[in-house]
Amino acid sequence: MKKIMAGIMLVAASAAGAYAQKGAKFEFKDKNDTYDFGTVKEGAKVVHVYEFKNAGDQPLQILRAEASCGCTTPEWTKTPVLPGKTGTIKVTFNTEGKAGPSIKEVTIQSNAVQADKSKERYVLTLKGTVTAK
Template sequence: MKKLLSLALILMVGITFCMAQDTTKQTAVKEAKFNELKHHFGDIPQGKPATTKFTFDNTGNKPLIIETAVASCGCTTPTYPKQPVLPGKSGTIAVTFNAEANGAFKKMVTVKFAGYNRPVLLVIDGTVK
């Protein structure tokens, strides 16, 4: 019984440390430092599209090129720079949610940078009232 309790305690401490990590700037593309990876809209009115902007800085020494930015559903539209983001410069990905259906939502946008195998995942959530 003591072993089981000890194991449960260790597991809970480990999970707490993992959840406490600041993932705001940790992405698969280390040269793209995002201001945030998740945006919470809170309550938004039905029928009024809501938009947020995810800004990133190119901290590398080569231009960053976004190949694609794809939303998890048709109710979400990402807009991203088509030109390379030069070293030391910033880029912005605007994400618009159409807010047609009532209720809670959580949508993702997968951003693929040229030369990187793993994409960056951006998340929006909130509640349409």
């Protein structure tokens, strides 16, 4: 019985090693992909820079970053981020005409592997409240 159990454990360990994901991987500096900007007055521009490290073993390339509306603009590191190096995604939210609670998202398409296989894209979120002028 012990030999059978040892054999099963060996097979399981081998399978886990083979399953380990290889490729580029996002690791955000603050371990947080949501930024709460608190409360700002309408007309202000909220700017947040998400800093990330490529925690993978291959260069990470951001292919596209799309905002959920025209009031939000993403800018990102255009060159491949080598393993162990850092890059940034700067998001600017123009609050003009956007009074009230706000949640803005930027969807990132890249060559990074995701821990959750059901996700094909990575989403960054800005949230907070905009007070009327």
